[in-house]
Amino acid sequence: MKIAVVEYQSSVQVGIVEESQVFLLPQDISSSIEAIIHKGDRFVENILERKSTYESVSLSQVRLKAPLQNPEKIIGIGLNYKDHCREQNVPVPEYPLVFAKFSSSIIGNGDAICWNTELTRQVDFEVELGVIIGKKARNVSTQEALEYVFGYTIINDVSARDLQFRDRQWVRAKSLDTFCPMGPWIVTADEIPDPQALHLSTELNGVKMQNSSTAEMVFSVAELISFLSQAFTLQPGDIIATGTPDGVGVFRKPPVFLQNGDSLRMEIEKIGVLENTCKIIR
Known part of the structure; x- marks a missing residue:
């Protein structure tokens, strides 16, 4: 559904x-x-x-x-694709790298990603599989973890790279207003029995920038749910943004950052397409 x-x-x-x-x-x-x-x-x-x-x-x-307006938690995972680690020439992490995005950053399909150039000039895109928790999860095993999934959506983990590197932590850079496009809908878990076999991609102004598969994940969806649930309780409606593959703008030569009027098209197999435009507000 x-x-x-x-x-x-x-x-x-x-x-x-x-x-x-x-x-x-x-x-x-x-x-x-x-x-x-x-x-x-x-x-x-x-x-x-x-x-x-x-x-x-x-x-x-x-x-x-946006299919969810005010989740209790948006949990981000960094460096969770092997190809994304390779493009940075860094080792894959031993454990998941966890950060948070604020729910005030959520927008829907067709909405504009907006930013102030006095705050950031290095806005980047990240296509991610979003996992929606369906029931309370605490100390869940990897084997049973997928039973706690309500469904899946597409998330663009928009990132202000200059703020991210300057702050030396990620929350502010990834939580600016409009920096969490989500949608276009939620596909329930019964339609995606294997979340580790999905093609995902990003097009910027019609040019393919990211083109990979969730098979490249370092930690699977089930492993992430289990790992997170050992630390804190996952509540119904919580969202896990599971990381992005290679092809993001900051690691290109030269870097490619979003500009006023840009158009983004993100697609994940079996889910659909998330489209947003970009707007500099000052």
């Missing part, structure tokens, strides 16, 4: 996306995907069973918004 948050006729609703159609859930069923996740698997099954009773509109008639 593809589940999205859409704006239709000035109303924001949850919808089930099937090909070019969206089945709109009535507000009295649920007003957010977060609420659906918290209500559990049986509630999701009931939604699907009642789908034929919902209003159906064309996908072209709605505006897609």
